[in-house]
Amino acid sequence: MKWCCLIANSVNIHDICIKSTKTQNSTTQMKTLIQFINEMQTSNPFATGQFTRLLNDIGIASKIVNREINKAGLSHTMGETENTNVQGETQKKLDVFANEQFLNALRFGGACAAVVSEEEDEAIIFDNELSNQGRYVVAIDPLDGSSNIEVNVSIGTVFAIYKRNSEPGKPADETDILQVGTNLVAAGYVIYGSSTMMVFSTGQGVNGFTYDPSVGLFLLSHPNMTIPDNGNIYSINEANYIYFADGVKEYIKYCQEDDKKTNRPYTTRYIGSLVADFHRNLIRGGIYIYPGTTKQPMGKLRLLYECIPAAFLAEQAGGKASDGFKRILDIHPYTIHQRSPLFVGSKKMVEKAEYFMERLSKNFCEFPIKEN
Numbered sequence: 001m002k003w004c005c006l007i008a009n010s011v012n013i014h015d016i017c018i019k020s021t022k023t024q025n026s027t028t029q030m031k032t033l034i035q036f037i038n039e040m041q042t043s044n045p046f047a048t049g050q051f052t053r054l055l056n057d058i059g060i061a062s063k064i065v066n067r068e069i070n071k072a073g074l075s076h077t078m079g080e081t082e083n084t085n086v087q088g089e090t091q092k093k094l095d096v097f098a099n100e101q102f103l104n105a106l107r108f109g110g111a112c113a114a115v116v117s118e119e120e121d122e123a124i125i126f127d128n129e130l131s132n133q134g135r136y137v138v139a140i141d142p143l144d145g146s147s148n149i150e151v152n153v154s155i156g157t158v159f160a161i162y163k164r165n166s167e168p169g170k171p172a173d174e175t176d177i178l179q180v181g182t183n184l185v186a187a188g189y190v191i192y193g194s195s196t197m198m199v200f201s202t203g204q205g206v207n208g209f210t211y212d213p214s215v216g217l218f219l220l221s222h223p224n225m226t227i228p229d230n231g232n233i234y235s236i237n238e239a240n241y242i243y244f245a246d247g248v249k250e251y252i253k254y255c256q257e258d259d260k261k262t263n264r265p266y267t268t269r270y271i272g273s274l275v276a277d278f279h280r281n282l283i284r285g286g287i288y289i290y291p292g293t294t295k296q297p298m299g300k301l302r303l304l305y306e307c308i309p310a311a312f313l314a315e316q317a318g319g320k321a322s323d324g325f326k327r328i329l330d331i332h333p334y335t336i337h338q339r340s341p342l343f344v345g346s347k348k349m350v351e352k353a354e355y356f357m358e359r360l361s362k363n364f365c366e367f368p369i370k371e372n
């Protein structure tokens with residue numbers, strides 16, 4: 001710092017030094033994910049350390065997935081496999097790789113008794129001595145938006161964590177798997193984008209951690225994330241317009257009207273990756289809609305490992321999430337890959353969309369439709 005002052009007059013190095021020192025200090029002052037989780041554990045007298053272990057295991061698996069994504073173009077992991085998953089989608093090699101990493105991390109961590117994964121037809125009940133003592137179950141989309149991998153667009157992992165209902169010591173069962181969103185103990189996502197971030201909530205607000213690959217740590221870069229009450233970005237795939245309910249069509253028209261006092265017309269941004277669209281709207285304000293359509297009345301997204309975690313985070317950040325009518329977190333799942341329409345984001349924007357749905361599309365279809 002001293003030598004900076006000596007030559008400060010010449011090239012303004014002083015500011016650069018201060019800035020870099022400040023940047024340096026702020027980086028070194030940033031809390032790591034482990035420190036953050038350990039502080040949570042010490043503040044909870046009933047904590048056994050299993051939850052800390054679980055979040056840490058998810059963090060480790062996401063670092064391995066991140067490394068593979070970052071070099072996908074240079075390695076054999078790009079491209080498709082010959083298999084299709086239960087969704088009927090062709091599995092990408094990275095889908096399979098990510099699924100394996102998270103399942104292995106959770107299987108041997110001793111905190112998780114069962115997993116529902118988008119890439120697995122059935123729930124995975126670990127049923128080994130260690131896992132049967134696990135007090136948690138996890139619903140996960142290991143790599144959401146993987147169709148964007150080869151075009152280098154941000155993709156993500158989405159996870160939801162429940163406390164098991166059945167007694168530890170035995171294998172988990174269906175009562176542990178099909179839980180309503182209000183039972184969640186935590187939810188989050190990892191976005192593999194221009195930087196890799198883990199954003200999660202344990203019910204006390206939302207915090208974002210940026211991954212620093214030079215030290216292999218997630219650092220608390222976005223404490224107490226809150227979503228603006230209103231916004232001017234709407235995210236929806238308008239290619240499906242003719243299949244939308246009238247309420248959705250009317251809301252899109254509302255977004256496109258010219259009205260300066262309500263900051264319209266809005267801007268449309270649709271990345272085709274839930275985590276990326278959700279993350280932008282969380283920071284800037286906005287609404288993401290994947291509605292039911294006449295072709296797919298329950299929409300495309302899965303309730304357990306896409307809609308519920310997104311809804312939990314949105315509400316924890318001060319936003320809102322529904323299926324256009326009902327709060328997502330109040331929907332009782334009846335099957336693990338159940339779909340649901342999703343309206344999620346800034347509270348006032350979701351409420352406006354719900355107004356049009358209520359007024360014009362109340363009977364668009366009786367939710368939830370029992371899918372075969």
Ligand code: P6P
Nearest residue numbers: 144145146237272273274275300
């Ligand atoms: P569409 C990715 O497949 C995903 O599940 C979400 O991440 C994304 O928002 C949506 O589907 C994109 O679906 O039908 O618009 O291509």
